[in-house]
Amino acid sequence: MIADVVPTTTWYLVLGAVLFGIGAVGVLVRRNPLVLFMCIELMLNAVNLTFVSLSDRLGDIGGQTAVFFVLVVAAAEVVVGLGIVISILRRRAGLTADDLTELRG
Amino acid sequence: MTLVVFVLASIMVLGGGVGVVIMRNPVHAALSLVLTLFGVAVHFVAMEAHFLAAVQVIVYAGAIVVLFLFVLMLLGVDKVENLRIEPLAVQRPLAAVMGMALVGLIVAAVIDTRDAVLTGVGGGIDVAANTALAEEVGGHDANIRQLSDNLFSQYVFAFELTSVLLVVAVAATVLMTRKLPDRPDDGGGGE
Numbered sequence: 001m002i003a004d005v006v007p008t009t010t011w012y013l014v015l016g017a018v019l020f021g022i023g024a025v026g027v028l029v030r031r032n033p034l035v036l037f038m039c040i041e042l043m044l045n046a047v048n049l050t051f052v053s054l055s056d057r058l059g060d061i062g063g064q065t066a067v068f069f070v071l072v073v074a075a076a077e078v079v080v081g082l083g084i085v086i087s088i089l090r091r092r093a094g095l096t097a098d099d100l101t102e103l104r105g
Numbered sequence: 106m107t108l109v110v111f112v113l114a115s116i117m118v119l120g121g122g123v124g125v126v127i128m129r130n131p132v133h134a135a136l137s138l139v140l141t142l143f144g145v146a147v148h149f150v151a152m153e154a155h156f157l158a159a160v161q162v163i164v165y166a167g168a169i170v171v172l173f174l175f176v177l178m179l180l181g182v183d184k185v186e187n188l189r190i191e192p193l194a195v196q197r198p199l200a201a202v203m204g205m206a207l208v209g210l211i212v213a214a215v216i217d218t219r220d221a222v223l224t225g226v227g228g229g230i231d232v233a234a235n236t237a238l239a240e241e242v243g244g245h246d247a248n249i250r251q252l253s254d255n256l257f258s259q260y261v262f263a264f265e266l267t268s269v270l271l272v273v274a275v276a277a278t279v280l281m282t283r284k285l286p287d288r289p290d291d292g293g294g295g296e
Contacts, residue, residue, distance in 0.1 A: 005108050006107050006108065007107060007108060007111040007151075010215055010216070010219050011111065012148065012152070013211075013215040014212050014215055015115055015118065015119075015148075017207075017208050017211035017212050017215065018119065018208055018212075019118055019119065019122050019141075020207070020208070020211065021204045021205070021207050021208035021211075022119070022122040022123060022125075022126060022204070023122065023125075024203070024204055024207055025126060025200050025201060025203070025204035026122075026125060026126035028196070028199075028200035028203065028204075029126070029196065029197055029200045030126065032131055034131055034173060034176065034177060035125070035131055035134050037173070038125050038134055038135060038138045038173065039125060039126065041138060041165075041169065042122050042125055042138070042141060045141065045142065045145050045165075048145065048157075048161075049118075049145055049148060052148070052149055052152050052154045052157060053148075053152060055152075055154070056152040056153060056154070061251040061252055061254075061255045062255060062259075064154050064156075064157055064248075064251075064252050064255075065252060065255050065256050065259075065260055067154075067157055068157070068160070068252070068256065069260075069263060069267065071157075071160060071161075071164055071165070072267045072270065072271070073267075073270070074165075074169070075164060075168065075169060075271075076270050076271055076273075076274035078169050078172060078173070079172070079274050079275065079278050080274050080277060080278055080281075082172060082173075082176045082278075083277070083278035083281045083282045084281065085176065085180070086176065086179075086180065086282050087281050087282050089180050
């Protein structure tokens with residue numbers, strides 16, 4: 001009976017892998033820095049999913065603690081990254097990652 | 106039932122993820138990101154990580170995505186991006202190949218080590234088996250108890266360090282984005 005099938009850890013790990021791949025492809029093909037940040041968030045979420053599924057699988061709460069720290073670091077990363085984007089946009093009009101080939105302000 | 110939850114949440118996660126990558130309007134991409142984050146939160150609930158599910162909704166969907174939307178609106182960059190222009194002709198096919206290869210490698214490793222993980226631990230394989238483990242610690246708030254126990258004993262030093270990280274991030278952002286005074290070499294001081 002198909003309703004009795006219970007999703008195992010492997011399913012979650014595969015889902016996390018696919019989500020990580022989507023995020024990685026997004027980082028490679030998109031050129032808007034803000035969308036790049038969103039794709040990085042996708043990859044972080046894929047890793048979080050993997051952490052929690054293995055934490056559940058192994059009965060070890062340490063994986064969920066790691067996710068907690070990933071959340072904190074992701075928040076700090078977004079704050080700093082958006083600050084950089086804002087200060088770049090103050091100096092030049094265009095906003096694609098291709099325009100930012102030099103470190104010169 | 107768990108299968109239905111898994112399938113529906115996975116559709117949310119993957120649909121949102123694809124949406125972030127292919128949406129031409131950055132605001133739509135941010136809203137697709139919300140869909141993904143909610144799907145991941147549903148998965149967290151299914152895996153009994155209740156605290157992280159709540160934090161996922163509040164911090165990620167509530168704070169981080171709002172920050173994204175705020176910056177999009179503030180900068181006025183919520184224009185539709187023309188995705189047809191591609192300066193590097195080979196970039197997209199290469200990126201697709203690399204993504205496929207990455208996913209293929211990880212999935213192959215997961216499938217390959219599936220049994221190794223199984224023998225390494227005596228616990229159950231599925232969500233239902235772990236419920237017993239959670240309940241033996243006790244009560245409906247077992248997840249939060251376990252997490253806080255772990256966080257404030259084993260990882261308390263790392264927890265304290267995150268406060269340093271947050272202060273540094275906030276100070277750096279304020280310093281970076283404030284309007285410069287007339288004399289650039291002013292150093293500290295107010296606006």
